[in-house]
Amino acid sequence: DIVLTQSPGTLSLSPGERATLSCRASQSVKSSFLAWYQQKPGQAPRLLIYGASSWAPDIPHRFSGSGSGTDFTLTISRLEPEDFAVYYCQQYDSSPYTFGQGTKLEIK
Amino acid sequence: QVHLVQSGREVKKPGASVKVSCKTSGYTFPNYGISWLRQAPGQGLEWMAWISPANNNTKYAPNIQDRFLMTTDTSTQTVYLELRSLRSDDTAVYFCARTSFWGFYFDYWGQGTLVTVSS
Numbered sequence: 001d002i003v004l005t006q007s008p009g010t011l012s013l014s015p016g017e018r019a020t021l022s023c024r025a026s027q028s029v030k031s032s033f034l035a036w037y038q039q040k041p042g043q044a045p046r047l048l049i050y051g052a053s054s055w056a057p058d059i060p061h062r063f064s065g066s067g068s069g070t071d072f073t074l075t076i077s078r079l080e081p082e083d084f085a086v087y088y089c090q091q092y093d094s095s096p097y098t099f100g101q102g103t104k105l106e107i108k
Numbered sequence: 109q110v111h112l113v114q115s116g117r118e119v120k121k122p123g124a125s126v127k128v129s130c131k132t133s134g135y136t137f138p139n140y141g142i143s144w145l146r147q148a149p150g151q152g153l154e155w156m157a158w159i160s161p162a163n164n165n166t167k168y169a170p171n172i173q174d175r176f177l178m179t180t181d182t183s184t185q186t187v188y189l190e191l192r193s194l195r196s197d198d199t200a201v202y203f204c205a206r207t208s209f210w211g212f213y214f215d216y217w218g219q220g221t222l223v224t225v226s227s
Contacts, residue, residue: 035213037153044203044217045153056215088153092212096169097143099153 002026002091006100012108019076021103023089028069033093036065036074039102040085048087049074081107110134112142112204112218119224125192128221130204137185138162141207143214144178144189146200158207159187194225 003026013019023034032052037045047056049065052072062077076083084107089100115129130142143158158167159178166178177190187204202221205214 033211033213037214039153044205044220045214046217047213047215050208050211050213050215090153090155090213095167095212096171097155097212099155101152 001096002029002094002098004089004091004098004100006087006089006103008103009101010104010106012106013079014108015079015081017079019074019079019083019105021074021076021087021105023067023072023074023100025070025072025091029072029091029093031093032068032072033091034065034067034072035090035092036063037088037090038083038085039088045088076105079105110206110216112206112216114202114204114218114221117222117224119226120194121227122194122196122225124194124225125190126194126223127188127190128202128204128223130187130189130218132185132187132206135206137182140209142178142180142187143205143207143212144176145203145205145214147203147220148197148200151200153203155212157189158212161185161187191223194223196225198223199225 005024007022034052036049039045053065086102111133113131118126141160144156161180175192179188204218206216208215
């Protein structure tokens with residue numbers, strides 16, 4: 001199984017700041033088959049990014065994804081109050097389709 | 109507009125069974141697979157299984173034993189997940205999610221169904 005390790009576990013920032021979230025895979029994720037999701041308490045996850053860097057419909061472009069191989073990054077250029085949530089990366093290169101353990105983005 | 113609406117919360121005793129439904133709308137049902145994922149309390153996300161409504165092909169995560177069964181009803185555009193021989197560690201929120209045509213990522217999600225297994 002491909003293991004995804006996200007860092008940091010918790011990120012404390014203020015609105016308006018830039019957030020950089022990391023996702024590292026235990027083996028290369030071919031064709032950049034990596035997605036990012038946002039989850040708020042009591043809600044289902046929401047797809048943000050697929051294919052490592054493509055925006056899902058209606059996702060603001062302050063969210064951007066990058067990376068390839070084993071190292072991927074989700075960047076939020078200027079944090080809005082509604083962006084404070086937990087973020088998960090997920091690989092869909094090979095079954096079982098695994099998730100990272102999540103990064104909690106909290107208000108500083 | 110794509111919608112996935114799941115059935116309500118359940119409380120079951122160990123050894124019992126439960127069936128969770130996921131009613132879809134807003135798209136051509138046979139064209140997209142549906143995955144089931146779960147999230148134990150305070151934990152991360154786990155993909156468990158996938159079914160194609162077009163031909164009932166299925167795919168399961170290796171750690172998912174024969175206790176889990178998926179079915180579809182094309183007349184109501186609904187997908188079902190039956191969990192049998194429930195254990196306490198099956199306690200989780202179960203999500204259905206539409207699986208993208210382009211790969212195994214999940215573009216629309218149900219609201220989640222909390223299944224609690226407790227004696």
